[in-house]
Amino acid sequence: MAGFSRVTVPAGTIAPSMRFIALASYKGTEPQTNRDGSQKLVDGKPVYPLRGLAVKVLQADGTWQVVNDVSVKARVAKDWPQLTELVPVGSVILTPYVKTSGNGYSSVAWSLVVDDLDVAK
Known part of the structure:
Protein backbone atom coordinates (compact mmCIF):
# COMPACT_ATOMS: atom_id res chain seq x y z
CA MET A 1 0.00 0.00 0.00
CA ALA A 2 1.40 3.37 -0.97
CA GLY A 3 1.86 5.90 1.80
CA PHE A 4 1.06 9.56 1.74
CA SER A 5 3.64 12.17 2.52
CA ARG A 6 3.63 15.89 2.83
CA VAL A 7 5.10 18.29 0.35
CA THR A 8 6.24 21.87 0.94
CA VAL A 9 5.85 24.28 -1.97
CA PRO A 10 6.26 28.02 -2.47
CA ALA A 11 2.86 29.68 -2.08
CA GLY A 12 3.21 31.22 -5.54
CA THR A 13 2.88 27.78 -7.15
CA ILE A 14 -0.62 27.19 -5.78
CA ALA A 15 -1.86 30.78 -5.38
CA PRO A 16 -3.10 31.02 -9.01
CA SER A 17 -5.39 28.00 -8.53
CA MET A 18 -6.48 28.24 -4.89
CA ARG A 19 -8.31 30.95 -2.97
CA PHE A 20 -9.39 31.22 0.64
CA ILE A 21 -12.29 33.26 2.01
CA ALA A 22 -12.40 34.21 5.69
CA LEU A 23 -15.92 33.68 6.97
CA ALA A 24 -15.11 34.57 10.57
CA SER A 25 -12.75 36.71 12.60
CA TYR A 26 -9.56 34.99 13.71
CA LYS A 27 -8.54 37.65 16.20
CA GLY A 28 -7.68 35.95 19.48
CA THR A 29 -7.44 32.47 17.93
CA GLU A 30 -5.39 30.18 20.16
CA PRO A 31 -2.62 27.96 18.77
CA GLN A 32 -3.65 24.37 18.07
CA THR A 33 -3.01 21.90 20.86
CA ASN A 34 -2.37 18.17 21.01
CA ARG A 35 -4.71 15.83 22.89
CA ASP A 36 -2.55 16.14 26.01
CA GLY A 37 -2.98 19.93 25.97
CA SER A 38 0.55 20.71 24.78
CA GLN A 39 1.01 23.14 21.91
CA LYS A 40 1.03 21.48 18.49
CA LEU A 41 4.15 22.40 16.55
CA VAL A 42 4.77 22.05 12.82
CA ASP A 43 8.46 22.24 12.02
CA GLY A 44 9.02 23.59 15.53
CA LYS A 45 6.51 26.44 15.21
CA PRO A 46 2.92 26.79 16.52
CA VAL A 47 0.02 26.74 14.08
CA GLU A 85 -10.47 36.42 -1.38
CA LEU A 86 -7.13 35.59 0.21
CA VAL A 87 -4.06 33.90 -1.26
CA PRO A 88 -1.25 32.07 0.53
CA VAL A 89 2.13 33.76 0.92
CA GLY A 90 5.47 32.27 1.93
CA SER A 91 5.33 28.50 1.77
CA VAL A 92 2.54 25.94 1.99
CA ILE A 93 2.73 22.43 3.43
CA LEU A 94 0.21 20.10 1.76
CA THR A 95 -0.51 16.78 3.46
CA PRO A 96 -3.06 14.30 2.11
CA TYR A 97 -4.74 11.93 4.55
CA VAL A 98 -7.55 9.38 4.52
CA LYS A 99 -10.79 10.54 6.11
CA THR A 100 -13.23 7.81 7.11
CA SER A 101 -16.89 8.66 7.58
CA GLY A 102 -19.23 7.02 10.06
CA ASN A 103 -20.81 4.91 7.32
CA GLY A 104 -17.52 3.20 6.44
CA TYR A 105 -16.64 5.21 3.34
CA SER A 106 -13.18 6.70 3.01
CA SER A 107 -11.96 9.65 0.98
CA VAL A 108 -8.81 11.69 0.58
CA ALA A 109 -8.75 14.92 2.56
CA TRP A 110 -6.08 17.61 2.75
CA SER A 111 -4.33 19.48 5.50
CA LEU A 112 -2.71 22.78 4.52
CA VAL A 113 -0.32 24.81 6.65
CA VAL A 114 0.28 28.28 5.22
CA ASP A 115 2.87 30.77 6.40
CA ASP A 116 0.35 33.58 5.98
CA LEU A 117 -2.58 34.78 3.87
CA ASP A 118 -2.88 38.07 2.03
CA VAL A 119 -5.67 39.78 0.10
CA ALA A 120 -5.78 38.53 -3.50
CA LYS A 121 -4.96 41.13 -6.12
Whole structure:
Protein backbone atom coordinates (compact mmCIF):
# COMPACT_ATOMS: atom_id res chain seq x y z
CA MET A 1 0.00 0.00 0.00
CA ALA A 2 1.40 3.37 -0.97
CA GLY A 3 1.86 5.90 1.80
CA PHE A 4 1.06 9.56 1.74
CA SER A 5 3.64 12.17 2.52
CA ARG A 6 3.63 15.89 2.83
CA VAL A 7 5.10 18.29 0.35
CA THR A 8 6.24 21.87 0.94
CA VAL A 9 5.85 24.28 -1.97
CA PRO A 10 6.26 28.02 -2.47
CA ALA A 11 2.86 29.68 -2.08
CA GLY A 12 3.21 31.22 -5.54
CA THR A 13 2.88 27.78 -7.15
CA ILE A 14 -0.62 27.19 -5.78
CA ALA A 15 -1.86 30.78 -5.38
CA PRO A 16 -3.10 31.02 -9.01
CA SER A 17 -5.39 28.00 -8.53
CA MET A 18 -6.48 28.24 -4.89
CA ARG A 19 -8.31 30.95 -2.97
CA PHE A 20 -9.39 31.22 0.64
CA ILE A 21 -12.29 33.26 2.01
CA ALA A 22 -12.40 34.21 5.69
CA LEU A 23 -15.92 33.68 6.97
CA ALA A 24 -15.11 34.57 10.57
CA SER A 25 -12.75 36.71 12.60
CA TYR A 26 -9.56 34.99 13.71
CA LYS A 27 -8.54 37.65 16.20
CA GLY A 28 -7.68 35.95 19.48
CA THR A 29 -7.44 32.47 17.93
CA GLU A 30 -5.39 30.18 20.16
CA PRO A 31 -2.62 27.96 18.77
CA GLN A 32 -3.65 24.37 18.07
CA THR A 33 -3.01 21.90 20.86
CA ASN A 34 -2.37 18.17 21.01
CA ARG A 35 -4.71 15.83 22.89
CA ASP A 36 -2.55 16.14 26.01
CA GLY A 37 -2.98 19.93 25.97
CA SER A 38 0.55 20.71 24.78
CA GLN A 39 1.01 23.14 21.91
CA LYS A 40 1.03 21.48 18.49
CA LEU A 41 4.15 22.40 16.55
CA VAL A 42 4.77 22.05 12.82
CA ASP A 43 8.46 22.24 12.02
CA GLY A 44 9.02 23.59 15.53
CA LYS A 45 6.51 26.44 15.21
CA PRO A 46 2.92 26.79 16.52
CA VAL A 47 0.02 26.74 14.08
CA TYR A 48 -3.41 28.31 14.34
CA PRO A 49 -6.49 26.45 13.06
CA LEU A 50 -8.53 28.57 10.66
CA ARG A 51 -11.99 27.09 11.06
CA GLY A 52 -14.70 28.67 8.98
CA LEU A 53 -12.39 29.34 6.06
CA ALA A 54 -13.87 28.54 2.65
CA VAL A 55 -11.45 27.04 0.14
CA LYS A 56 -12.00 27.51 -3.61
CA VAL A 57 -10.09 25.66 -6.33
CA LEU A 58 -9.85 26.71 -9.98
CA GLN A 59 -11.42 24.12 -12.29
CA ALA A 60 -10.27 23.18 -15.80
CA ASP A 61 -13.15 25.17 -17.34
CA GLY A 62 -12.03 28.37 -15.57
CA THR A 63 -14.71 28.36 -12.88
CA TRP A 64 -14.06 28.28 -9.13
CA GLN A 65 -15.49 25.54 -6.93
CA VAL A 66 -15.69 25.48 -3.14
CA VAL A 67 -14.13 22.24 -1.89
CA ASN A 68 -14.70 20.23 1.27
CA ASP A 69 -12.33 18.12 3.33
CA VAL A 70 -9.57 20.72 3.49
CA SER A 71 -8.31 21.85 6.88
CA VAL A 72 -6.23 25.02 6.94
CA LYS A 73 -3.80 26.15 9.60
CA ALA A 74 -1.58 29.23 9.54
CA ARG A 75 1.59 30.20 11.31
CA VAL A 76 -0.15 33.47 12.22
CA ALA A 77 -3.79 34.26 13.00
CA LYS A 78 -4.82 37.72 11.89
CA ASP A 79 -8.10 39.48 11.47
CA TRP A 80 -8.25 39.16 7.69
CA PRO A 81 -11.06 41.02 5.92
CA GLN A 82 -14.14 38.82 5.94
CA LEU A 83 -15.65 37.68 2.64
CA THR A 84 -12.50 38.77 0.79
CA GLU A 85 -10.47 36.42 -1.38
CA LEU A 86 -7.13 35.59 0.21
CA VAL A 87 -4.06 33.90 -1.26
CA PRO A 88 -1.25 32.07 0.53
CA VAL A 89 2.13 33.76 0.92
CA GLY A 90 5.47 32.27 1.93
CA SER A 91 5.33 28.50 1.77
CA VAL A 92 2.54 25.94 1.99
CA ILE A 93 2.73 22.43 3.43
CA LEU A 94 0.21 20.10 1.76
CA THR A 95 -0.51 16.78 3.46
CA PRO A 96 -3.06 14.30 2.11
CA TYR A 97 -4.74 11.93 4.55
CA VAL A 98 -7.55 9.38 4.52
CA LYS A 99 -10.79 10.54 6.11
CA THR A 100 -13.23 7.81 7.11
CA SER A 101 -16.89 8.66 7.58
CA GLY A 102 -19.23 7.02 10.06
CA ASN A 103 -20.81 4.91 7.32
CA GLY A 104 -17.52 3.20 6.44
CA TYR A 105 -16.64 5.21 3.34
CA SER A 106 -13.18 6.70 3.01
CA SER A 107 -11.96 9.65 0.98
CA VAL A 108 -8.81 11.69 0.58
CA ALA A 109 -8.75 14.92 2.56
CA TRP A 110 -6.08 17.61 2.75
CA SER A 111 -4.33 19.48 5.50
CA LEU A 112 -2.71 22.78 4.52
CA VAL A 113 -0.32 24.81 6.65
CA VAL A 114 0.28 28.28 5.22
CA ASP A 115 2.87 30.77 6.40
CA ASP A 116 0.35 33.58 5.98
CA LEU A 117 -2.58 34.78 3.87
CA ASP A 118 -2.88 38.07 2.03
CA VAL A 119 -5.67 39.78 0.10
CA ALA A 120 -5.78 38.53 -3.50
CA LYS A 121 -4.96 41.13 -6.12
